[in-house]
Amino acid sequence: MAKEGKMHIVLADDDQDDRELFREAIEELNLDVELTLFKNGDELLDYLHDPGNEKLPHILFLDLNMLCTKYDDCLTEIRRHSRFKDLSIAIYSSSSSETDVHATFVGGANIYIKKPNDFEVLKQSLREVLKINWQFHTSGLDKGTFLFRI
Amino acid sequence: MKKTYIKYDINAACRAIMQEQLTGLGIDYELEELGEIVIKKKVPPAIFMTLQANLKRYGIDILDDQKSQLIQRIKNTIIDMVGRDKLPSSKISHYLAERLQMNYNYISAVFSEHTHTSIENYIILQKIERAKKLLLHDLSLTEISHLLSYSSVAHLSGQFKKMTGLSPSAFKKIISERKKIAHTN
Numbered sequence: 001m002a003k004e005g006k007m008h009i010v011l012a013d014d015d016q017d018d019r020e021l022f023r024e025a026i027e028e029l030n031l032d033v034e035l036t037l038f039k040n041g042d043e044l045l046d047y048l049h050d051p052g053n054e055k056l057p058h059i060l061f062l063d064l065n066m067l068c069t070k071y072d073d074c075l076t077e078i079r080r081h082s083r084f085k086d087l088s089i090a091i092y093s094s095s096s097s098e099t100d101v102h103a104t105f106v107g108g109a110n111i112y113i114k115k116p117n118d119f120e121v122l123k124q125s126l127r128e129v130l131k132i133n134w135q136f137h138t139s140g141l142d143k144g145t146f147l148f149r150i
Numbered sequence: 151m152k153k154t155y156i157k158y159d160i161n162a163a164c165r166a167i168m169q170e171q172l173t174g175l176g177i178d179y180e181l182e183e184l185g186e187i188v189i190k191k192k193v194p195p196a197i198f199m200t201l202q203a204n205l206k207r208y209g210i211d212i213l214d215d216q217k218s219q220l221i222q223r224i225k226n227t228i229i230d231m232v233g234r235d236k237l238p239s240s241k242i243s244h245y246l247a248e249r250l251q252m253n254y255n256y257i258s259a260v261f262s263e264h265t266h267t268s269i270e271n272y273i274i275l276q277k278i279e280r281a282k283k284l285l286l287h288d289l290s291l292t293e294i295s296h297l298l299s300y301s302s303v304a305h306l307s308g309q310f311k312k313m314t315g316l317s318p319s320a321f322k323k324i325i326s327e328r329k330k331i332a333h334t335n
Contacts, residue, residue, distance in 0.1 A: 031266075105324045106331065112315075132313070134266045135275055139225060140209065145282045145325060149315030 007033045007134065008055070012044040012074070013063035013092065018115065022061070022092075025123045031130065041068025045077060048084065056087050059133045061113075064093035064100065079108035086143045088133050105147055112149045125150050167208050175201055185226050217260060223250060224261055224269065232276040237299040242273065278313040281306065285322055 009026065013019050019037050026035055036057070038044040044060075045068070047053065062074055071077040075091070078084050090111035091104045101112050111129055116122045128150055136146050165181055172179045175197050178190040193201070202212055213219045227249050231238060238245040246269070247254040262268045267275070277298050284294045291303045300306040310318050 102324065106327045108328070131266045132275075135272070138265070141275075141279055142282075145279075145286070145321075147314050147316055147321060147324060 005032075007031060007059075007130065008036070008057040009033055009059055009061070009130070010036045010038070010044070010047075010057040011061040011063075011092070012038040012041060012066060013061070014040050014066045015063070018063070021119065021122065022126075025119065025126055028123055029127055029130070033130075041066050041074040042070050044074065045070065048078065056084070058137050059088040059090055059111075059130065061090045061092045062109075064091050064095060064104065073107075075104060075107050075109060088136065088143065088146065090129060090133075101149065105149075110143065110146045110148065114150070164210065167205070167210065171201060171204050175204075177201070185222060217264060220257075220260055221264055224257055225272070228269070228273055228276055232273065232280055232298070235297065274309055275313060278310055281310060281318070282321065285318055286325060291318060 011019065011022050013022065016039075019039075023035060023037065026033060036047075038047065044062075048056075060078075066074065068074050068077075075089065078087070078089065088110045089108065090113055091109045092113050092115060093100065093104075094115045096114045104112060111133070113125055113129060116125060129148065132148055135141065136143060164185075168181060168187065172187075177193055177197070180188040180190065182188060205212065213222055224246070227246060231242075231245070243254040243258075246257060250257060258269050261272070265272070281294050281298060284297065285291075289297075291306060294300075295303050295306040298306065300309075307318060310316075310321070314321055316324075
């Protein structure tokens with residue numbers, strides 16, 4: 001994969017166990033990635049809004065019920081800025097309620113992943129998501145209609 | 151405030167930009183099909199860098215290494231094929247081999263090695279991207295399945311679901327609700 005470059009992934013999740021599992025799953029996929037983790041929405045938004053940070057990640061995984069004190073809702077806050085218009089946002093959630101799935105897609109999420117209980121399933125889901133997201137990135141496909149649920 | 155819509159031909163837009171930029175820098179060139187350019191005389195490095203920087207603003211990249219050039223040619227050929235009103239009737243592997251004048255096994259291996267996907271999946275991806283656009287233009291699933299050479303509506307819906315995790319109608323509903331929100335804000 002060296003030819004098309006390294007994939008930069010960000011996860012923001014306030015559950016430490018979930019962060020560890022995510023890191024392990026990503027490592028075991030053996031892809032050329034750089035992973036950055038945040039413990040809450042405030043840390044994430046400080047990072048995204050940092051003017052010194054010009055390169056946006058290729059994909060942002062966002063825990064739906066994560067703490068965020070400065071804003072009501074991370075997804076809405078990120079999508080409010082045109083600079084983040086093409087940033088792929090994957091909701092990473094323990095909920096599989098149809099209402100949550102629909103509302104987050106309408107609110108601007110590109111991907112919805114129900115956190116699986118099984119580690120192998122998690123790896124497989126992440127592989128699928130990263131692969132399809134990479135195609136959108138490298139082929140300049142329309143992020144405005146990029147929706148993927150797994 | 152009034153909102154209007156534009157229709158555009160990405161290929162024509164790209165050619166116009168390339169002509170403008172290349173002529174502007176005094177480069178002797180010929181534009182060929184599918185993103186290929188023949189540069190006839192050697193271009194001084196400083197001018198080449200200006201060209202690269204100018205094109206970058208339009209989201210156009212010059213590819214210099216051979217494998218990335220080949221991958222881009224494969225992608226462009228697939229996009230061109232999927233964008234036509236009727237998909238080729240011959241086997242797609244034969245069609246690509248013929249258009250690219252290369253052995254299909256080689257093309258397929260290079261593609262898989264460098265893109266995180268396969269040619270087969272890339273074609274499905276591009277077809278579903280076109281299906282999304284047609285859906286949003288209110289074409290029916292029957293019409294779309296004809297245009298994209300699906301044997302049935304069920305086959306189209308199945309691939310749509312595989313590539314998005316959503317049914318075509320759920321997809322359409324989400325996008326139209328997003329638009330409504332954008333309008334009210």
